[in-house]
Amino acid sequence: xxxxxxxxxxxxxxxxxxxxxxxxxxxxxxxxxxxxxxxxxxxxxxxxxxxxxxxxxxxxxxxxxxxxxxxxxxxxxxxxxxxxxxxxxxxxxxxxxxxxxxxxxxxxxxxxxxxxxxxxxxxxxxxxxxxxxxxxxxxxxxxxxxxxxxxxxxxxxxxxxxxxxxxxxxxxxxxxxxxxxxxxxxxxxxxxxxxxxxxxxxxxxxxxxxxxxxxxxxxxxxxxxxxxxxxxxxxxxxxxxxxxxxxxxxxxxxxxxxxxxxxxxxxxxxxxxxxxxxxxxxxxxxxxxxxxxxxxxxxxxxxxxxxxxxxxxxxxxxxxxxxxxx
Amino acid sequence: xxxxxxxxxxxxxxxxxxxxxxxxxxxxxxxxxxxxxxxxxxxxxxxxxxxxxxxxxxxxxxxxxxxxxxxxxxxxxxxxxxxxxxxxxxxxxxxxxxxxxxxxxxxxxxxxxxxxxxxxxxxxxxxxxxxxxxxxxxxxxxxxxxxxxxxxxxxxxxxxxxxxxxxxxxxxxxxxxxxxxxxxxxxxxxxxxxxxxxxxxxxxxxxxxxxxxxxxxxxxxxxxxxxxxxxxxxxxxxxxxxxxxxxxxxxxxxxxxxxxxxxxxxxxxxxxxxxxxxxxxxxxxxxxxxxxxxxxxxxxxxxxxxxxxxxxxxxx
Amino acid sequence: xxxxxxxxxxxxxxxxxxxxxxxxxxxxxxxxxxxxxxxxxxxxxxxxxxxxxxxxxxxxxxxxxxxxxxxxxxxxxxxxxxxxxxxxxxxxxxxxxxxxxxxxxxxxxxxxxxxxxxxxxxxxxxxxxxxxxxxxxxxxxxxxxxxxxxxxxxxxxxxxxxxxxxxxxxxxxxxxxxxxxxxxxxxxxxxxxxxxxxxxxxxxxxxxxxxxxxxxxxxxxxxxxxxxxxxxxxxxxxxxxxxxxxxxxxxxxxxxxxxxxxxxxxxxxxxxxxxxxxxxxxxxxxxxxx
Numbered sequence: 001x002x003x004x005x006x007x008x009x010x011x012x013x014x015x016x017x018x019x020x021x022x023x024x025x026x027x028x029x030x031x032x033x034x035x036x037x038x039x040x041x042x043x044x045x046x047x048x049x050x051x052x053x054x055x056x057x058x059x060x061x062x063x064x065x066x067x068x069x070x071x072x073x074x075x076x077x078x079x080x081x082x083x084x085x086x087x088x089x090x091x092x093x094x095x096x097x098x099x100x101x102x103x104x105x106x107x108x109x110x111x112x113x114x115x116x117x118x119x120x121x122x123x124x125x126x127x128x129x130x131x132x133x134x135x136x137x138x139x140x141x142x143x144x145x146x147x148x149x150x151x152x153x154x155x156x157x158x159x160x161x162x163x164x165x166x167x168x169x170x171x172x173x174x175x176x177x178x179x180x181x182x183x184x185x186x187x188x189x190x191x192x193x194x195x196x197x198x199x200x201x202x203x204x205x206x207x208x209x210x211x212x213x214x215x216x217x218x219x220x221x222x223x224x225x226x227x228x229x230x231x232x233x234x235x236x237x238x239x240x241x242x243x244x245x246x247x248x249x250x251x252x253x254x255x256x257x258x259x260x261x262x263x264x265x266x267x268x269x270x271x272x273x274x275x276x277x278x279x280x281x282x283x284x285x286x287x288x289x290x291x292x293x294x295x296x297x298x299x300x301x302x303x304x305x306x307x308x309x310x311x312x313x314x315x316x317x318x319x320x321x322x323x324x325x326x
Numbered sequence: 327x328x329x330x331x332x333x334x335x336x337x338x339x340x341x342x343x344x345x346x347x348x349x350x351x352x353x354x355x356x357x358x359x360x361x362x363x364x365x366x367x368x369x370x371x372x373x374x375x376x377x378x379x380x381x382x383x384x385x386x387x388x389x390x391x392x393x394x395x396x397x398x399x400x401x402x403x404x405x406x407x408x409x410x411x412x413x414x415x416x417x418x419x420x421x422x423x424x425x426x427x428x429x430x431x432x433x434x435x436x437x438x439x440x441x442x443x444x445x446x447x448x449x450x451x452x453x454x455x456x457x458x459x460x461x462x463x464x465x466x467x468x469x470x471x472x473x474x475x476x477x478x479x480x481x482x483x484x485x486x487x488x489x490x491x492x493x494x495x496x497x498x499x500x501x502x503x504x505x506x507x508x509x510x511x512x513x514x515x516x517x518x519x520x521x522x523x524x525x526x527x528x529x530x531x532x533x534x535x536x537x538x539x540x541x542x543x544x545x546x547x548x549x550x551x552x553x554x555x556x557x558x559x560x561x562x563x564x565x566x567x568x569x570x571x572x573x574x575x576x577x578x579x580x581x582x583x584x585x586x587x588x589x590x591x592x593x594x595x596x597x598x599x600x601x602x603x604x605x606x607x608x609x610x611x612x613x614x615x616x617x618x619x620x621x622x623x624x625x626x627x628x629x630x631x632x633x634x635x636x637x638x639x640x641x642x
Numbered sequence: 643x644x645x646x647x648x649x650x651x652x653x654x655x656x657x658x659x660x661x662x663x664x665x666x667x668x669x670x671x672x673x674x675x676x677x678x679x680x681x682x683x684x685x686x687x688x689x690x691x692x693x694x695x696x697x698x699x700x701x702x703x704x705x706x707x708x709x710x711x712x713x714x715x716x717x718x719x720x721x722x723x724x725x726x727x728x729x730x731x732x733x734x735x736x737x738x739x740x741x742x743x744x745x746x747x748x749x750x751x752x753x754x755x756x757x758x759x760x761x762x763x764x765x766x767x768x769x770x771x772x773x774x775x776x777x778x779x780x781x782x783x784x785x786x787x788x789x790x791x792x793x794x795x796x797x798x799x800x801x802x803x804x805x806x807x808x809x810x811x812x813x814x815x816x817x818x819x820x821x822x823x824x825x826x827x828x829x830x831x832x833x834x835x836x837x838x839x840x841x842x843x844x845x846x847x848x849x850x851x852x853x854x855x856x857x858x859x860x861x862x863x864x865x866x867x868x869x870x871x872x873x874x875x876x877x878x879x880x881x882x883x884x885x886x887x888x889x890x891x892x893x894x895x896x897x898x899x900x901x902x903x904x905x906x907x908x909x910x911x912x913x914x915x916x917x918x919x920x921x922x923x924x925x926x927x928x929x930x931x932x
Contacts, residue, residue: 340767341767341770341771341774344767344768344771345771345774345775348771348772348775349775352780352783356783356787463915463916463919464912466915467859467908467911467912467915468908468911469863469866469867469907469911470867471866471867471870471883471886472886472904472907472908475886475889475890475893475900475901475904476904478890478893479893479897479900483893483894483897575776581776581778581779581782582778582867582870582871585871596776596779596782597782600779600782600783600786600787601786608783612775612776612779615775615776615779616774616775616776617774619774620774
C-alpha cells in the first residue's frame with residue numbers, strides 16, 4: 001500500500017543544513033499496522049509530514065513515496081489533493097489544535113464528505129452522525145453543532161478520528177494519537193483505532209515515542225534514531241529478540257510493574273545528537289554502552305539478521321547467535 | 327452571553343458620564359464670555375448680566391453641569407444661538423454626509439487592504455509581500471491632507487475626471503452624490519488600508535501556521551476553502567476591532583477631509599462652531615461624537631464575542 | 643528564538659527568523675535625512691538664503707533662478723528659504739510636543755504599571771475617556787480660543803499625546819515589574835522611588851524612546867494638517883503645512899509650490915517612522931514591526 005523508498009528530508013536552517021530524515025525505507029501493506037517509534041527529535045514526525053507531502057516550504061525531499069502505485073512526491077497538486085482525506089488520512093497529536101476552533105464539528109466533518117464523496121447536505125449530515133456514533137461519541141446529533149472547545153480531550157480525538165475515517169481511507173497515519181490525552185483515555189483511543197482498522201482492512205501507521213503503545217497493537221515496528229531507521233522487525237520478535245542497543249535501552253527505560261520498589265530507572269544518558277551537526281559514525285555511539293572504535297568512524301547500514309523481516313543497523317548488535325566479527 | 331453583555335455595560339456607564347463631564351468642563355472653561363458673544367455688538371453690561379442670569383451662567387459650575395446633563399438625558403442638547411437649530415437638528419442634518427463618507431472610506435480601505443493582506447500572507451516573505459509591506463509602511467507616512475492634494479491634482483486638475491469640492495445629497499442625485507464623495511472617500515481609504523492590511527496579514531500568517539490548517543490540507547480540501555473559511559475567520563478578529571475603531575474614530579476625525587472637499591459633515595459643523603464661538607453646538611456635538619466612539623468600542627467588543635465562540639462561552 | 647532546538651518534531655515552522663534585525667540601508671538613509679533636516683533648520687539663519695518672509699510682488703510664482711534656487715511662492719517669497727524655515731517650525735513643534743507627552747504620560751504610565759490597583763484603574767480610565775475625544779477638535783478649540791501661536795500649538799499637541807505614551811510606558815512596566823530584578827530589589831528593601839528610578843526607568847526608556855520618534859512623526863503631521871487649514875502656525879511664519887495649503891491655490895499653475903513642501907514633509911515623517919519602528923522592533927521583539 002505504502003512504500004517509502006530512500007526518503008530524506010533536508011531543512012536549511014540558520015545554523016546549517018538539518019537532515020531530519022536520512023534515507024529511510026519503509027512499507028506498510030493493506031490491513032497491516034506499522035509502528036514507528038523514537039524519541040523527540042528523531043525525525044518521525046518529519047517523516048510523516050514527508051509522506052503526506054505537508055513539509056514546511058523550505059524543506060527538500062528526496063526519494064520516492066509510493067502510495068497505491070503512485071509517487072506522492074511527484075504527483076500533480078490537484079491529484080494529490082484528491083487523494084488526501086480520501087485514500088490517505090491523518091490524525092494529529094493534539095486535537096485541541098488540529099481542529100479548527102471557530103468552526104463547528106459538523107462543518108469540519110461535513111466538508112470532507114462533501115469534498116470527496118460529493119454528498120449533499122442532508123446525506124452528509126446523516127453520515128456524520130453515523131461516524132460520530134461509530135467512534136463512540138454519545139448524542140452525536142447535538143455534537144454537530146458544538147465547537148471543539150466544548151468537548152473533552154478524548155472526545156476531540158475521537159472526532160478527529162471520525163474525520164479521518166469519513167471517506168474510507170486506505171491508509172491512516174496516526175501521529176502520536178494519544179500523547180496529548182489522559183492515560184485512562186489512551187487505551188480507549190488505541191482500541192478504537194485498532195477496531196476500525198480491522199473493520200475496514202486499512203493500512204495504518206502509528207507514530208509514537210512510547211514502546212508500550214506499539215506492543216500488541218502493531219504488526220511491525222520500525223525504530224528511528226537521529227533521522228534513520230535503526231531497527232525494523234515484526235513486533236513480537238522485536239520485543240523478544242531486539243538487536244539494536246538503542247532498542248534494548250528503550251525497553252529497559254520503561255518502568256516495570258514487577259520491579260522491586262525503588263529500583264532505579266535505567267534512563268538513557270546523554271541527548272540525541274544535534275541534527276545540524278551529524279556525526280561521522282553511528283549517531284547513537286555517544287550513548288551506547290557497547291560502542292567501540294568502528295562505531296565512531298562508520299555509519300552502520302540497515303541489514304537483515306537471521307530472518308529478512310528483521311533488520312538492524314549496528315556493528316555490535318545484541319542477541320545475535322552468530323559470532324561478532326573481530 | 328448575557329453575563330458578558332452586562333459586565334461590558336457596567337463599564338460603559340461610568341465612561342459615558344466621565345465623557346459628559348469632560349465635555350462640559352472644556353466648554354465651560356474656554357475663555358470668552360458666552361453671553362457677550364451672543365449679544366455681539368448689542369452688548370451692554372446690563373444686557374450681558376441679564377442674559378447670563380437667564381442662561382444660568384452665573385450659577386456654580388456643578389449646578390450648571392447637572393442641569394445640562396439633565397437636559398441632555400431628556401433629549402435636549404441645546405440650541406444654537408446663531409442658527410436657531412437645536413443640536414440634534416444640526417447633527418441629523420450633517421450626520422448622513424459624514425456617515426456616508428466614513429462607510430465608503432472604510433469599504434474602499436477593506437477592498438484594497440483585505441485582498442492584499444491575503445495575497446501577502448499566502449506567499450509571505452516573497453517579493454510581492456515585501457513590496458506591499460513596504461508600500462503600506464510608506465503610505466502610513468503620508469498625511470491625509472497630502473493624499474488629498476495629490477488626488478485633487480491628479481483627478482480634478484490634470485485628468486478632470488472628478489470634481490474637487492462640492493456635495494449633493496444622495497436622495498437628490500445618487501450618481502452625482504457618489505461622484506462628489508469618491509475623492510474624499512479615496513483619500514481616507516488611502517490612510518486606512520495600510521493598517522487593515524498589516525493587521526490582517528500578520529494574523530493570517532500566524533493562523534496559516536496552525537495545526538488545523540495543516541489538517542485541513544491533509545483532508546484534501548480546496549485551497550480556496552482553506553483560505554477563506556478555515557483561515558480567514560479566526561484571523562479576522564483583530565481586523566474587526568480595527569475596522570470598528572476606525573469607523574468610530576472617523577466619526578469626528580474626518581475634519582480635514584471634509585474641510586478640503588467642502589463636505590457639509592459633522593467635522594465642518596464642529597469647526598464652524600469653534601470659530602463662531604457657538605459653544606452650545608460645540609458642547610453638544612462633541613458629546614455625541616465622544617459618546618458615539620465609546621459606544622462603537624462597545625459594539626466591537628460584542629462582535630468579538632460573536633466571531634470567536636470561545637469568548638462567548640468564556641473560554642478564550 | 644531562531645535557534646532550532648532538538649525538539650524539531652511536530653509543528654515546526656522553519657522560517658529564518660533573524661535574531662537581530664540588521665540596520666539596512668533604508669535605516670541609515672533615514673538617519674542621514676533626519677540629520678540633514680535638523681542641521682538645516684538649526685543653521686537656517688547662517689545659510690546664504692533670502693529671508694523667508696520678504697515678499698516680492700513682481701516675482702510671484704517665479705520659476706527657479708540664480709537668486710531663488712527653487713523659485714518663489716504665491717507672494718513672491720523665496721521657496722527654499724521658506725522650506726528650510728518651515729523645517730525648523732515643524733521640528734520644534736514636532737519634537738517639543740512629544741516631550742510633554744513622554745514626560746507626563748511616561749511618568750503616569752510607569753506609576754500606574756508599578757502601583758496597580760485603584761490608581762491604575764483611575765489613570766487608565768481617564769486616558770480612555772481622553773481618547774474618546776476627537777483630538778483635532780481639541781486642538782482647534784484651544785487655538786481658536788487661546789490664539790494661534792507655536793507655543794499654544796506645542797502645548798496642546800503635547801497634552802494630546804499623553805494617553806499614548808501612558809499606554810506604552812504602562813505596558814512596558816507591566817511586563818518588567820514582574821521580573822526577577824524588581825523582586826530582588828524589593829527583597830533587598832529598596833524603596834519604591836529607588837526601584838522606579840534605578841530599575842524600571844532605564845528599561846522602560848528604550849521602548850518609550852522608540853515611541854517618541856513615532857510621536858514626532860505624528861506631531862509633524864498634525865501640525866501640518868492644522869497649518870494647512872490655516873489654523874496652526876500663524877502666518878507669515880513659514881511652515882510646511884501652511885505652504886502646502888497656500889500651494890493648493892496654485893495647483894494649476896505651479897504645482898511645485900504644494901509638492902515641494904509635501905515631499906519634504908513626507909520624507910521627514912517617513913524617516914522618523916522608519917527609525918522609530920526599527921527601534922521598536924529592536925527593543926520590544928514581541929510587537930513585531932511589519
